[in-house]
Amino acid sequence: MATTIARRVTYLNNEHTLASWLLTKDHKRIGILYLIVVTTAFFLGGLFATLVRLELATPAGDYVSAETYNKLFTMHGVTMVFFVLIPAVPAILGNFVLPLMLGAKDVAFPKINLLSWYVFVIGFLFTVYAMVTGGVDTGWTFYTPYSSRASNTNVVMTGIGVFITGFSSILTGLNFMVTIHRMRAPGLTWFRLPLFVWALYATSFVQILGTPVIAITVLALAVERGLHFGIFDPALGGDPVLFQHMFWFYSHPAVYIMILPPMGAISEVIATFSRKSIFGYSFVAFSSLAIAIFGFLVWAHHMFVSGISVYSALVFSFLTYAVAIPSAIKVFNWTATLYRGAVWLKAPMMWALSFIGLFLIGGLTGIFTASLGIDVHLHDTYFVVAHFHFIMVGGAIMGYFAGLHYWWPKITGRMYSDIWAKVAAIIVFCGFNLTFGPQFILGYLGMPRRYWAYPPEFQTLNVLSSAGASILAVGYILVGIYMVASLFKGEIAGDNPWHATGLEWTTQSPPLPHNFEVQPVVTEEAYEYVAREVKVG
Amino acid sequence: MFPGISLFPERASALAADVDHLYYFITGVSAFFALVVTIFVIYFAVKYRTSDPMAVGARIHGSIGLELAWSIVPFLITMVIFVWSANVYFDIYRPPDQTLEIYATGKRWMWKFQHLGGQNEINELHVPMGRPVKITFTSEDVLHSMFFPAFRIKADAIPGRYSSIWFTANRLGQFHLFCAEYCGTRHSGMVGSVFVMEPAAYQAWLTGSVGGGTLTSRGERLFGDLACNTCHVSDGSGRGPSLANKFGSSEQLASGGRVAVDEAYLRESILLPQAKVVAGYQPLMPTFQGLLSEENVMALVEYVKSLRASSEAGSRSEAAATTGTTPQENR
Numbered sequence: 001m002a003t004t005i006a007r008r009v010t011y012l013n014n015e016h017t018l019a020s021w022l023l024t025k026d027h028k029r030i031g032i033l034y035l036i037v038v039t040t041a042f043f044l045g046g047l048f049a050t051l052v053r054l055e056l057a058t059p060a061g062d063y064v065s066a067e068t069y070n071k072l073f074t075m076h077g078v079t080m081v082f083f084v085l086i087p088a089v090p091a092i093l094g095n096f097v098l099p100l101m102l103g104a105k106d107v108a109f110p111k112i113n114l115l116s117w118y119v120f121v122i123g124f125l126f127t128v129y130a131m132v133t134g135g136v137d138t139g140w141t142f143y144t145p146y147s148s149r150a151s152n153t154n155v156v157m158t159g160i161g162v163f164i165t166g167f168s169s170i171l172t173g174l175n176f177m178v179t180i181h182r183m184r185a186p187g188l189t190w191f192r193l194p195l196f197v198w199a200l201y202a203t204s205f206v207q208i209l210g211t212p213v214i215a216i217t218v219l220a221l222a223v224e225r226g227l228h229f230g231i232f233d234p235a236l237g238g239d240p241v242l243f244q245h246m247f248w249f250y251s252h253p254a255v256y257i258m259i260l261p262p263m264g265a266i267s268e269v270i271a272t273f274s275r276k277s278i279f280g281y282s283f284v285a286f287s288s289l290a291i292a293i294f295g296f297l298v299w300a301h302h303m304f305v306s307g308i309s310v311y312s313a314l315v316f317s318f319l320t321y322a323v324a325i326p327s328a329i330k331v332f333n334w335t336a337t338l339y340r341g342a343v344w345l346k347a348p349m350m351w352a353l354s355f356i357g358l359f360l361i362g363g364l365t366g367i368f369t370a371s372l373g374i375d376v377h378l379h380d381t382y383f384v385v386a387h388f389h390f391i392m393v394g395g396a397i398m399g400y401f402a403g404l405h406y407w408w409p410k411i412t413g414r415m416y417s418d419i420w421a422k423v424a425a426i427i428v429f430c431g432f433n434l435t436f437g438p439q440f441i442l443g444y445l446g447m448p449r450r451y452w453a454y455p456p457e458f459q460t461l462n463v464l465s466s467a468g469a470s471i472l473a474v475g476y477i478l479v480g481i482y483m484v485a486s487l488f489k490g491e492i493a494g495d496n497p498w499h500a501t502g503l504e505w506t507t508q509s510p511p512l513p514h515n516f517e518v519q520p521v522v523t524e525e526a527y528e529y530v531a532r533e534v535k536v537g
Numbered sequence: 538m539f540p541g542i543s544l545f546p547e548r549a550s551a552l553a554a555d556v557d558h559l560y561y562f563i564t565g566v567s568a569f570f571a572l573v574v575t576i577f578v579i580y581f582a583v584k585y586r587t588s589d590p591m592a593v594g595a596r597i598h599g600s601i602g603l604e605l606a607w608s609i610v611p612f613l614i615t616m617v618i619f620v621w622s623a624n625v626y627f628d629i630y631r632p633p634d635q636t637l638e639i640y641a642t643g644k645r646w647m648w649k650f651q652h653l654g655g656q657n658e659i660n661e662l663h664v665p666m667g668r669p670v671k672i673t674f675t676s677e678d679v680l681h682s683m684f685f686p687a688f689r690i691k692a693d694a695i696p697g698r699y700s701s702i703w704f705t706a707n708r709l710g711q712f713h714l715f716c717a718e719y720c721g722t723r724h725s726g727m728v729g730s731v732f733v734m735e736p737a738a739y740q741a742w743l744t745g746s747v748g749g750g751t752l753t754s755r756g757e758r759l760f761g762d763l764a765c766n767t768c769h770v771s772d773g774s775g776r777g778p779s780l781a782n783k784f785g786s787s788e789q790l791a792s793g794g795r796v797a798v799d800e801a802y803l804r805e806s807i808l809l810p811q812a813k814v815v816a817g818y819q820p821l822m823p824t825f826q827g828l829l830s831e832e833n834v835m836a837l838v839e840y841v842k843s844l845r846a847s848s849e850a851g852s853r854s855e856a857a858a859t860t861g862t863t864p865q866e867n868r
Contacts, residue, residue, distance in 0.1 A: 066722050139719050145696060146679040150645070150721055234697025240680060241695065274585075276594030283604050305682065306693045307700055310630055314623055321615040325608055332607040333599075335574055338581035341594035345586060353578060360574055364567035371618055373559050373625025377689040380682060380717040444560070445546045446686025448717040451725035455713065460542050499590050529593040 010413065010510040025110035026513060031096035032411075033117050037124060038092060041083035044128075046476065048076035053435075053469040056462050061453040069452040070137040071153065077140030078158060082165050083124050085392055086254065088400045089261035090207075091120070091172055094200050097407055098176060100504035100511060101194050103185025103520035108178040116171035123165030130157035139450060141251075144232035144243040148224040156225055159218040166211045169257070173207030176200050185503065187522035194502055194526050195271075195284055196403075199264025202288035206253045206260075206295060214250035217243065241306055248299035256295040259359075259391060260288055262399020263330055266352050269406050270334050272500040273349035274341030277527035280333040287326035294323040304375045313372055320370040327363050331356060346498070347421030351402035354429040358394025362387060365440065380450075383443025386436045394432055401425075401479065408483070409493030413510040416486035420478065428475035434468025501527055549687035549708040549733060555625050556689040563618055570611075629690055632671045632703035637664070640752070640835040641674035643681035643694035646723040648714065651832060653839065654743055655751045660729030662714065664706055665739035671703040673800055677831050682718035685731060693718055699801045706733040756840025759833055768822070771844075777822060778815050784842045789816040803838045 011028045021029060051072050055063050064072065095113065099106050107113050130136055136158040138147040147155050180201050184193070220231045221243070230236025232243040271278050278284055300308055300316040334356060343349070365387040369375050378384060409415055438461040447458045454462070496505040503520050504511075548554060585594070639662070640651040650658045650672075664670045674683060676694035684691040688704040716727035734742060750758075760766055768777035778788075784803070787795050791814040796802055805812050807829065810822035829837075 061725070066725070070719075070722065070724075137721070143680055143719070146719070146721060150679050234695075240697070274594050275592060276596075277598055279597065280599035280604050283599070304626075305691050307695055307698060310627060313626065317623065318619055321612070321619055324615065325612050328611050329604070329608055331574060332603075335577050335581070336599075336603065338578065338585065339595075340597060341581070341585050342587045342589070342592035343582050343585045344588070344590060344592075345582065353582060356578055357575060360571055364571055367567060367615065367618060368560070368563055371559065371563060371622035373556055373622040373629065374563065376626065376629050376691055377556055377686070379691060380684070380719075441542070441544055445543065446684070446713060446715065448684065448715045448725075450719040453725045455728075457543075530596045 008508060009512065010508070011513045012413075012510050014513045023114070025106070025114055027095050027099050027106050027110065027113060028411075028511060030113050030117050031092050031094075034087060034091040034095060034120070037117075037121060038084055038088055041079050041124065042088075045076050045079035045084055046473065048072045048079065050469065050473060052076060053466040055452065056454075057466045059454050059456045059459050059462075066452045067137065070139075070450070071135035073450060074136050074139050075131050078127060078136070078162070080392070081140055081254070081258075082162055083120075083127070085258040085396050086169060087120065087172075088396070089265060089403060090176070090200060090203055090257075091117075091168075093265060093400070093403045093407060094176060094196075094261060095172075096411055097504050098179060098197065098200060099183065100410075100507065100515055101197055101502060102179065102183050103188060103503045103516065103522065104179065104183035105514050105516075107175050108182055109175050112171050113175055116168040116175070119171065120165055120168035123161045123163075123168060125161075126164060127158055127161030130154040130161060133157070141247060142218070142221060142243075143247075144221065144224070144238075144240045145234070148221055148233050149235070156222050159222050163215050163218045166215045169207045170211045173204035173211075177204040177208065180204075185520045185522050188503075189522075191282065191285075192522055192525050193285075194264075195267035195278060195281070195288075196261075196264035198285040199260045199267070199288045202292035203257055203260045205289075205292050206257050210250045210253040210257070210296070213246060214254075217246040217250065220246070241303070241308070244303050244306055245300065248302045249296075252299040252302065253292075253295045255388075255391065256291050258396045259399075260291060262355070262396045262403065263288070265403030265406070266334065266355055266399050267330075268500075268502070269348045269352040269402050270337050271527040272406070272498050272502075273344045273346060273352070274337050275344070275529045276337055276341045277525065277529070278333060279336035279339070280329075281526070283329055284333050287329045290326040291323060294319065294326070298323055301370060301375075304372060305379045317370055317372045321367075324363065324366060324370070331360060331363070344498075345422075347416070347418050347425065348402050348406035348498075350422045350425040351398060351405055354425050355395065355398040355402055357429065358390055358398055358432060362390030362395050365390060377446075378443055380448055381443035382439040382447045382449055385449050386439035386443060389436045389439075394436070398428070401428075404483075406498070407504070408486070409497045410504060410509050410511070412487060412490070413493055414486050414490030415493045415497060416482045416490055420482045424475050424478040424482070427478065428472060431468050431471030431473075431475050435465050435472050436468070438462070438464045438468075501529060546686045547708070547710070547712060549706050549710065549712055550689070550704045551707055552625075552628060552704065553687065553689045555628065559618075559621055559625055562621070566614060566618070629702075632701065633669050636669040636671035636703055638839075639664075639670060639672045640832075640839070641672050641683070641694075642677055642831045642835070643674065643683065643716065643720075643727075644677040645679065645720055646716070646727040648681075648683070648716070648727065648729055649832065651752055651835060652743070653752045654747060655755065656743060656746045658746075660714070660727075662729070662731045663739060663742050664731060664733055665736045666706050666709055666733050667736065669703055669705045671701055673699055673701045673835075675699050675804075675831055679720050680718045681716045681720050681727065684715040684717040685712065686715070687712035687731075691717055699804060706731075709733050709735065752836050752839045753843045755833075756836035756838070756843075759829075759837055760840055763825070765837075776819070778818055780841050781844045784845055790814065791816045791818070791820075800838050800842075803841055804834055807834055807837060 011026055055069050134154050136153045136155055138151050223229050224231045230238040232238040232240050267278050298320045301320045304313050369378055369387055405421055442458055442461045447454055493509050495509050507516050642649045647659050650662050674694050676696045681694040682691055690702045692700045692702045711730045711732050714729040714731050768775045769780050771779050771781050773779040783798050787797050790796055796813050808826045811820045814820045
């Protein structure tokens with residue numbers, strides 16, 4: 001059987017020309033196109049991070065100049081946030097599996113889907129152009145009036161890149177939202193949807209409503225910088241704190257654009273490898289929506305020391321605790337799903353369990369930063385850096401890798417080495433903790449972030465952190481090696497190597513150009529392992 | 538070669554202890570939940586482990602009781618933390634009434650402190666132990682943030698606004714001062730030290746480093762040099778309002794509404810006099826935006842503050858000279 005699979009027509013082998021890729025309207029090929037660009041960006045952002053950690057191995061500023069260091073952490077942040085974390089799960093995995101999960105031929109607007117990739121690439125090219133022609137040094141937060149008045153780097157060009165990329169995010173969100181409403185297979189009611197779909201739905205809501213605000217903010221910044229309109233700069237009659245309100249009104253919900261889709265992927269992986277339906281399905285589904293809505297109401301918790309009134313700080317702190325509860329609900333439900341499951345510890349599950357461990361720490365340390373009395377001390381220190389890396393990398397990137405390992409056999413039709421994938425998950429988990437664990441202590445000790453040089457008493461913890469980063473790099477490189485190797489030498493996967501439920505596993509691997517031979521009809525809840533006759537692939 | 542690791546920064550104020558206690562509590566709560574979840578995940582993953590891909594799990598869909606329990610219990614715990622944290626936050630930002638006042642300006646890349654006695658310091662700050670100290674500050678260029686890890690306090694220096702922080706140091710020694718808000722190339726060089734001294738040693742330091750007159754007298758000189766006194770006549774007969782006894786009061790505005798006369802309003806009225814004109818006066822005052830450094834604005838503000846009723850002004854100047862007043866412990 002395995003030998004015949006390679007001869008079948010798939011979305012990969014039905015056409016071979018470059019034009020067939022660059023002009024494709026196939027959501028699966030567009031997913032691959034995103035995979036290529038995002039992986040490039042991840043490598044670039046990782047390179048910047050490596051140089052940052054190298055500089056911080058010693059207290060004195062020595063390996064690179066202060067100017068270069070400031071550009072490195074800025075470009076690390078810009079690249080990772082806008083070109084890796086935001087698109088990774090929705091644009092790569094979401095594009096690939098959403099129509100398959102819905103039993104649809106494609107997304108609702110295939111041409112707009114291709115357009116959003118081009119918009120993304122153009123935004124990325126602008127940003128890369130800004131980097132190679134001098135870089136930018138404002139921090140990814142672009143705080144005024146430094147960005148509008150003082151910095152003499154490529155602020156506007158980078159801003160244009162971010163501005164353009166935002167439209168890609170809006171278009172993808174719009175496309176997904178319409179697709180989920182209109183393209184579900186017969187019988188696939190809302191409460192039979194896989195939880196990944198719920199997560200993408202909630203994310204689309206945030207993308208559509210939030211992203212225009214960052215576009216306006218960046219535009220206003222460019223207008224002030226280029227034309228000297230007083231918006232944010234007090235010397236021109238503006239208000240610098242206004243910028244922070246506008247920036248975080250998008251950029252806090254953006255955290256949920258980054259973390260909700262990986263949470264959805266984790267739900268899929270945990271259900272599959274526990275052979276059970278997710279404990280509290282509707283609580284997990286609605287917690288995604290609750291996070292998307294409450295996520296818009298907490299932006300000023302980034303501004304507790306920015307001179308906002310103590311009473312508004314009080315309100316924002318309270319709402320921040322409120323938004324923490326739906327995240328906690330998810331973690332408890334995932335844990336409970338394992339109870340009396342048939343836990344099959346394949347590589348995707350190892351990545352998913354690592355996700356739970358790291359996301360847990362990321363979430364719990366959010367309680368510290370939401371606490372008014374403690375945040376005054378922690379704000380702008382390494383504690384915050386550690387906290388958001390636990391969410392962004394420990395959460396979003398681990399979740400992305402869990403999903404990538406899970407759907408890889410569907411995407412490529414081939415298996416990677418399970419052993420190496422487990423080894424990589426353990427290396428990344430350990431390296432990650434060693435990199436960012438010490439930064440919590442550094443932060444409480446008072447080491448401010450974005451410091452090129454630091455007092456010598458902070459060195460030991462910084463050396464530990466840099467050592468962890470090198471272990472982390474080894475883990476990621478390992479993933480790259482065995483994934484690429486699987487393309488050439490990987491075992492043929494079969495249609496459903498994990499014996500999972502879900503429509504994406506009912507079609508062949510890699511799927512047909514139009515996904516399904518016949519229109520699937522859904523007659524059961526998601527994750528019905530018990531009722532189902534398990535078909536051997 | 539490497540220094541040892543400490544887990545907590547030095548603690549040099551009573552407030553720092555309050556922040557630390559809250560930190561211990563949240564750490565304890567977090568560690569508890571992290572352990573519980575981790576133990577359950579590992580225990581379930583091992584106990585229900587299977588290598589048979591055909592095995593299926595038990596048919597369990599959920600439990601309303603559990604969902605409610607693990608929503609409500611964490612919420613109640615966070616509310617305890619919320620209330621406790623808010624109390625600490627109010628303590629951090631509400632200075633006591635009687636404080637030793639110091640002005641500061643952040644500019645790329647240094648902190649300049651001005652004492653009421655006219656002493657100026659750059660990237661160093663000398664304060665007496667046991668007395669509440671309040672620093673009023675702003676920025677001359679971009680955002681900065683004044684951060685004293687040993688006191689667990691921080692506030693952004695925002696151009697165009699006054700910020701303030703206060704502390705009562707309870708330990709002698711030299712402690713870090715950092716700029717915590719990224720401000721460009723030498724951000725990490727915008728660092729300094731606060732020196733907490735015995736009151737007597739502080740007194741000696743003050744007398745040993747007197748500059749050109751007190752801050753008030755510098756403000757008074759500026760008040761004359763800039764011809765402020767031609768309109769702001771103390772008996773109220775000038776074209777501008779008299780400034781005697783104005784600080785701390787509230788004024789009726791020409792545009793309706795009232796404004797509290799505090800440092801921020803005085804600063805705004807010097808730099809943007811048309812913004813909030815007092816009722817009964819014409820908007821005649823020229824702007825001093827761009828003509829005055831932030832340090833000189835602070836000197837003028839301090840001078841206007843010194844024009845309060847004589848009894849109060851007396852106690853203030855006494856406080857400024859740090860003689861005789863008992864150190865006020867506010868907590």
